[in-house]
Amino acid sequence: MPNYPKPAPEKLPLWKKILARLMLVPYGWAGLEEGFRAPTRIYLFRCGRCGRYSIDYLRGYRSYVLCYYCTREGRETPSSAMLENSLISPLSRAGHGGA
Numbered sequence: 001m002p003n004y005p006k007p008a009p010e011k012l013p014l015w016k017k018i019l020a021r022l023m024l025v026p027y028g029w030a031g032l033e034e035g036f037r038a039p040t041r042i043y044l045f046r047c048g049r050c051g052r053y054s055i056d057y058l059r060g061y062r063s064y065v066l067c068y069y070c071t072r073e074g075r076e077t078p079s080s081a082m083l084e085n086s087l088i089s090p091l092s093r094a095g096h097g098g099a
Contacts, residue, residue, distance in 0.1 A: 002035040005068040008044055008053035020046045020053060024065065027055055049075070 012020075019025045024043040031039050040057050047054060047067035054068040067075075 002030065002040075002057070004030070004034075004042070005054045005056035005066045005071060007068045008055055012044075012053060016044060017046070017053070020044050024058075030057065 016025060024045050027042050027044040029039050030036055030042050036057075042055055042057050043065060044053060044055055045065055046052070047070060050067060050069050052067070052069045054065070056065040056068070058065065
């Protein structure tokens with residue numbers, strides 16, 4: 001089982017914080033050693049609920065992310081830093097074209 005979501009590093013560059021407020025920022029890749037079946041893109045984002053930065057992979061058909069801090073506090077609902085805050089449409093993420 002993948003060990004995500006995770007807290008973002010303490011010292012993020014200002015430009016990454018600004019981008020994370022606007023959209024999901026590609027942060028890197030997670031691989032087999034972290035419990036995934038294939039290399040998986042992970043994203044940096046700012047939670048719309050608590051305002052803190054987390055790292056997670058896109059989950060489910062709606063491509064949502066979970067906030068590390070909100071899930072630890074028992075709120076396991078998707079963060080509002082989902083598709084509404086992203087400049088990437090769900091269809092283009094899935095590789096089916098889209099706007």
